[in-house]
Structure formats: C-alpha cells, structure tokens
Amino acid sequence: MPFVNWLKRNLVVLAGLLTLSYLLLPNVVVTVFSFNKPKGRFNYEWQQFSLDAWKDPCGVSGLCGSLSLSLQIAVWATLGATLLGTLIAFALVRYRFRARGAVNSLIFLPMAMPEVVMAASLLTLFLNMGAQLGFWTILIAHIMFCLSFVVTAVKARVMSMDPKLEEAARDLYAGPFQTFVRVTLPIAAPGIAAGALLAFALSFDDFIITNFNAGSTVTFPMFVWGSAQRGTPVQINVIGTTMFVVAVLFVLVSMVAGNRRNRQKA
Amino acid sequence: MPTLTEAPPPLAPGAPESKPPKRRGRFTPYWLLLPGILWLVVFFALPMIYQASTSVQTGSLEQGYKVTWHFATYWDALSAYWPQFVRSVLYAGTATILCLLLGYPLAYLIAFRAGRWKNLIMILVIAPFFTSFLIRTLAWKTILADGGPVVGAFNTLHVLDVTNWLGMTAGDRVLATPLAVVCGLTYNFLPFMILPLYTSLERIDGRLHEAAGDLYARPWTTFRKVTFPLSMPGVVSGTLLTFIPAAGDYVNADLLGSTDTRMVGNVIQTQFLRVLDYPTAAALSFILMAAILLMVTLYIRRSGTEDLV
Numbered sequence: 314m315p316f317v318n319w320l321k322r323n324l325v326v327l328a329g330l331l332t333l334s335y336l337l338l339p340n341v342v343v344t345v346f347s348f349n350k351p352k353g354r355f356n357y358e359w360q361q362f363s364l365d366a367w368k369d370p371c372g373v374s375g376l377c378g379s380l381s382l383s384l385q386i387a388v389w390a391t392l393g394a395t396l397l398g399t400l401i402a403f404a405l406v407r408y409r410f411r412a413r414g415a416v417n418s419l420i421f422l423p424m425a426m427p428e429v430v431m432a433a434s435l436l437t438l439f440l441n442m443g444a445q446l447g448f449w450t451i452l453i454a455h456i457m458f459c460l461s462f463v464v465t466a467v468k469a470r471v472m473s474m475d476p477k478l479e480e481a482a483r484d485l486y487a488g489p490f491q492t493f494v495r496v497t498l499p500i501a502a503p504g505i506a507a508g509a510l511l512a513f514a515l516s517f518d519d520f521i522i523t524n525f526n527a528g529s530t531v532t533f534p535m536f537v538w539g540s541a542q543r544g545t546p547v548q549i550n551v552i553g554t555t556m557f558v559v560a561v562l563f564v565l566v567s568m569v570a571g572n573r574r575n576r577q578k579a
Numbered sequence: 580m581p582t583l584t585e586a587p588p589p590l591a592p593g594a595p596e597s598k599p600p601k602r603r604g605r606f607t608p609y610w611l612l613l614p615g616i617l618w619l620v621v622f623f624a625l626p627m628i629y630q631a632s633t634s635v636q637t638g639s640l641e642q643g644y645k646v647t648w649h650f651a652t653y654w655d656a657l658s659a660y661w662p663q664f665v666r667s668v669l670y671a672g673t674a675t676i677l678c679l680l681l682g683y684p685l686a687y688l689i690a691f692r693a694g695r696w697k698n699l700i701m702i703l704v705i706a707p708f709f710t711s712f713l714i715r716t717l718a719w720k721t722i723l724a725d726g727g728p729v730v731g732a733f734n735t736l737h738v739l740d741v742t743n744w745l746g747m748t749a750g751d752r753v754l755a756t757p758l759a760v761v762c763g764l765t766y767n768f769l770p771f772m773i774l775p776l777y778t779s780l781e782r783i784d785g786r787l788h789e790a791a792g793d794l795y796a797r798p799w800t801t802f803r804k805v806t807f808p809l810s811m812p813g814v815v816s817g818t819l820l821t822f823i824p825a826a827g828d829y830v831n832a833d834l835l836g837s838t839d840t841r842m843v844g845n846v847i848q849t850q851f852l853r854v855l856d857y858p859t860a861a862a863l864s865f866i867l868m869a870a871i872l873l874m875v876t877l878y879i880r881r882s883g884t885e886d887l888v
C-alpha cells in the first residue's frame with residue numbers, strides 16, 4: 314500500500330497546506346471580486362467581469378481621502394512608536410534600574426488587553442479632558458498601542474547582540490557616540506525595522522481603537538466599516554488587492570536584496 | 580529581509596533574561612525610558628483609572644456625571660448582559676482551539692518540512708496582515724453565502740446536521756450564525772497562533788527527533804513525547820494571543836453574525852458610541868478586563884511559565 318504510506322508520511326504537509334489555503338481564500342475572493350460589476354449596492358455576489366473599478370479606484374467619494382489619512386497616521390505613528398520603543402528597549406537590555414518589573418508589566422499589559430477595553434478607557438480620558446476627537450487623538454492612541462510591539466521586536470535583537478563588538482569599537486578609540494552610530498545602530502537595525510514594519514501594519518489596519526477615538530474623522534478601516542452598512546463599492550476590493558500585492562512584492566524584493574548582501578559578505 | 584520571521588512572539592514565556600551589565604551614567608536609563616513610559620502612563624494606565632471612576636458614576640449626559648460609588652451598575656450590567664459574556668468566552672474559546680488545531684500543522688510544516696519553500700510560505704502567512712482585515716472579513720460573507728458552494732458542501736457532507744445539533748447553525752444557513760462568527764474569529768487570529776508556534780518549533784534541535792527514532796519511538800510517539808512538550812511555550816503564547824483579542828472582538832460578530840450572536844464587545848461598543856450610557860459601558864469594559872487578566876494569570880500559573888515579556 315504505497316499510497317497509504319505516502320499519505321501517512323505527508324499528512325502534516327497536507328493539513329498545513331489546507332490551513333494555508335484557508336488563510337489565503339479571502340484574499341483570492343477579494344481579488345476576484347475587484348473585477349465584479351455588482352447589481353445592487355453590495356459586492357457580495359458575482360455578476361459579470363468588469364474593469365470599471367480598476368480604471369477609477371478613487372471613484373467613490375471619501376475613499377481615497379480616508380486612505381491618505383490612514384497612511385499619514387500610520388507614518389507618524391510608526392515614527393513615534395519606533396523612536397520611543399527603541400529607547401525603552403535599549404534601556405531594558407543595557408541598563409540596570411529600579412522599577413524594572415513595573416516597566417516590564419506596563420509594556421506587557423497593552424498587548425494582553427482586549428482592544429475594546431483600551432479603546433473605551435482612552436475615550437473616557439479624552440471625554441473627561443474635553444479633548445477634540447480627530448487626527449490627534451487617533452495618533453496618540455496608535456502610538457500607545459504600537460509602542461509595546463516595537464519594544465518587544467527591538468529588545469529581541471539587541472539582546473542577541475554580542476557586547477564584545479562594542480567593546481572592540483571602544484578599544485579602537487571610537488567615542489560613545491561613534492560606537493553607537495557605527496556599530497550598535499547598524500546591528501540593531503533589523504530589529505528596529507521589524508518593529509517599525511509591525512507598527513505600520515498595526516496602525517494602518519486598526520479599527521476598534523480608532524472607531525472609539527476618531528470622532529467624525531474617517532480612516533480607511535472606518536470607511537470600509539461604514540460601507541459594510543451602507544453598501545460596499547468595488548473600489549474597496551481594488552485597494553485591498555493592491556495592498557496585498559504591494560506587501561508581497563515589498564517583502565520579496567527586500568528578501569532577495571538581503572540574500573544578495575549576505576552572499577557578498579560570504 | 581530577516582525581520583518579521585525572526586522576531587519572537589511578543590509573549591515568549593520562559594526566555595531567560597540575563598542580568599544586564601552595569602554602566603556608567605546613573606540616570607541614563609531613566610532618560611531613555613522617560614518619554615515612552617510617560618506615554619504609556621498617560622494614555623494607557625491613566626485611562627484605566629478614569630474608566631474605573633466612570634463606572635461608579637451616576638448622572639446623565641445633559642446634567643453631567645458625578646462619582647457616587649454606585650457599584651450597582653456592575654450588578655445591573657452583569658445581570659443584563661451575562662449571555663453576551665458567556666458567548667464571548669465560548670466563541671473565543673472555540674476559535675482558539677480551532678486555531679491551535681489548524682495552526683499547528685502549518686507551523687510544523689514551515690519549521691520542519693517546507694525546505695526551500697519555507698520563506699514563501701512564511702510570507703503567505705504574514706501577507707494577509709497587510710490587507711485591511713475588515714475587507715478580508717467581508718469576503719467571508721461571499722464565501723459563506725446562502726446557497727453558495729461552502730453551504731452546499733456542508734449540506735451534502737451532513738456537517739450542517741452536526742452543527743445544527745450543536746446549536747452552531749440554524750437550518751440551511753451558515754451566515755448570521757455562531758458558526759460564521761467562530762469561523763471569522765478563527766480566520767482573523769490564526770496568524771497570531773502560527774507565528775509563536777513556529778518560533779518555538781524552530782528552536783527544537785532536529786537531533787532530538789533522530790534520537791527518539793533511534794530509541795524505537797514511532798512518529799506519533801515522537802510527536803507526543805518530544806515535539807509537542809518542547810513547543811509548549813509557543814502553545815501558551817499562541818493561545819493567549821488568540822483568545823484575548825477574540826474575546827474582546829466585535830467586528831466578526833457584527834459583520835458575520837446576527838443580533839443573536841452579539842458578544843460583549845458589541846455591547847460595549849453600542850453602549851459607548853450609540854446609547855452613550857458611559858457608566859454601564861465602563862463597568863462592562865472593566866469586568867472584561869478583570870476577567871481576562873484573571874484568566875491569563877491562572878493560565879500562566881498552570882502552564883508553569885512566569886516570565887512574560
């Protein structure tokens with residue numbers, strides 16, 4: 314029974330591939346339905362092939378505005394969270410200080426808290442302070458919840474760093490600043506990049522916390538949410554497909570570039 | 580780019596933390612910590628206190644709210660919304676178990692069997708993150724549509740009979756039932772299970788498998804006695820990373836469910852943003868937070884790992 318044996322040996326592979334297809338199925342549907350020409354207001358049923366939405370991706374009022382707002386917020390939130398998070402990560406790995414436990418739990422808790430709890434409590438703060446909900450409250454919230462993820466990513470990288478490299482730099486008469494810029498920072502860079510990438514993705518895609526603290530400002534996820542109640546334009550699928558393709562290409566290109574760099578070193 | 584795949588799971592328990600060396604500059608660490616920690620204190624910790632205070636206030640939107648230590652709000656909220664709490668735990672629990680069952684083979688595949696396809700599969704696991712999860716969740720409306728291929732297949736295979744009996748579906752529909760919500764939750768949080776599982780499987784020394792084989796362990800015994808116990812850190816952080824966001828989620832219940840599948844997140848959202856009953860909403864949110872923290876603490880105690888960050 315060669316087939317049964319083959320099946321036994323590769324059962325885990327088959328199960329894994331099934332899970333992978335479960336993960337990717339919605340992306341396939343999103344892509345296919347970006348070429349749809351729906352009859353009603355909702356784009357859930359296949360009607361006929363059409364390129365209309367691809368020719369006019371901004372054809373729905375408010376869509377591209379919300380997209381550019383989301384991108385702006387994501388860029389600023391990434392910058393803010395990466396800067397603050399990297400500083401914390403270095404302090405945690407490189408220094409001894411009091412209240413270490415308290416700092417660790419303050420970083421861990423936002424990741425262990427359901428988003429809706431953070432969203433609701435932050436809204437009570439803003440309401441109590443009488444803050445105007447909008448761009449700034451969204452940005453504040455995004456930096457807050459991205460921070461912990463940046464700290465974790467950077468910390469992992471800095472922890473695995475060989476401290477002897479920095480000692481060597483010092484022995485070769487590099488000042489503290491020079492050592493940091495020429496040795497420490499380049500080695501920590503992949504961790505910082507990973508943290509920044511994660512922050513960008515988290516901020517760009519955030520809905521729950523944004524929905525509570527945005528007031529009448531509409532980010533891209535909020536636009537999609539609103540359209541799920543009023544009617545989903547095909548353009549949403551066009552943007553979803555583009556985002557997926559750009560992300561895959563970006564990762565592929567940077568991986569190929571990384572491989573080439575590694576080969577050159579070797 | 581060795582970035583996302585290399586980063587360990589945010590909650591990697593059991594990672595030994597070596598004592599950092601002592602440095603000159605006594606105040607340097609505090610200056611480094613100050614901005615970020617201040618941010619977290621003001622916009623994360625302080626809001627929790629405001630929320631606690633809001634939950635014991637009484638009053639109305641027009642006349643303003645005052646702290647009156649009105650703890651009855653908690654009791655009222657619980658007695659009015661306990662079904663939603665139970666549902667949240669049930670749905671999130673089911674989704675977590677499904678994530679573990681679905682995610683483990685894929686993580687195992689990436690760690691041990693993928694060969695040169697490893698990076699590509701890894702990218703395919705992470706890439707959906709970059710398409711808005713709301714768009715992807717809406718796609719499930721198409722996939723699970725009434726009379727669609729999935730529902731048809733379920734009908735032919737008598738899956739629907741089983742789920743009807745379990746109360747997960749009703750009649751010939753999958754959409755707007757608990758099954759659809761659980762399916763959406765499982766889908767949305769699956770990568771959070773796969774990544775930590777993969778990280779802990781990846782660390783396992785391949786020679787241990789050979790050793791088990793040399794000692795006449797069958798593949799299944801090797802898995803049960805060697806691989807699975809060694810992947811426990813990944814299982815613990817994966818289940819936490821799946822259960823916590825799933826328990827507070829209201830997007831899947833709203834988009835894929837009906838009024839009968841409302842979870843506690845839906846109630847908090849409606850009370851806060853539509854009904855504007857802030858004390859009740861704050862009390863519900865506080866109960867959810869306390870319940871989750873309690874569960875997480877107990878779970879971590881039982882699984883025997885103390886180090887979290």
